Amino acid sequence: MEFGKRTTQESYFDGKLKSTKTEYSVPEIIKDKTHALSVIMKCMELIDSKETTNMQIEIKADPKTHKIRLITKTYTITH
Numbered sequence: 001m002e003f004g005k006r007t008t009q010e011s012y013f014d015g016k017l018k019s020t021k022t023e024y025s026v027p028e029i030i031k032d033k034t035h036a037l038s039v040i041m042k043c044m045e046l047i048d049s050k051e052t053t054n055m056q057i058e059i060k061a062d063p064k065t066h067k068i069r070l071i072t073k074t075y076t077i078t079h
Contacts, residue, residue, distance in 0.1 A: 003027070004024060004025055005024070005025040005026075007023045007025075008020065008021070008022045009021045009022075019079065020079040021078045021079075023074070023076045023077075024074065024076075025072060025073075027071070028072070029070055030068045033068065036059070036068050039073070040057060043055050043057055043075075046075060051075075051077055054076060055073060055075045056075070057071060057072075057073050058072040058073075
């Protein structure tokens with residue numbers, strides 16, 4: 001991950017680490033529709049490779065031209 005936000009939660013029981021949950025929020029600037037579709041396909045690959053079971057994709061467009069300009073993908077990986 002080159003940029004974005006990563007939040008890690010650790011769960012303890014009886015003083016021992018029980019599980020770790022890492023949440024990623026990664027924005028990506030979009031150049032055209034083809035690039036947008038490839039980003040969405042990468043999100044689907046994370047689910048297919050069983051890294052996560054939940055993926056949120058936020059798509060923002062320029063209000064004047066209505067062209068897609070930013071896709072933010074948010075997902076959680078539990079260890």
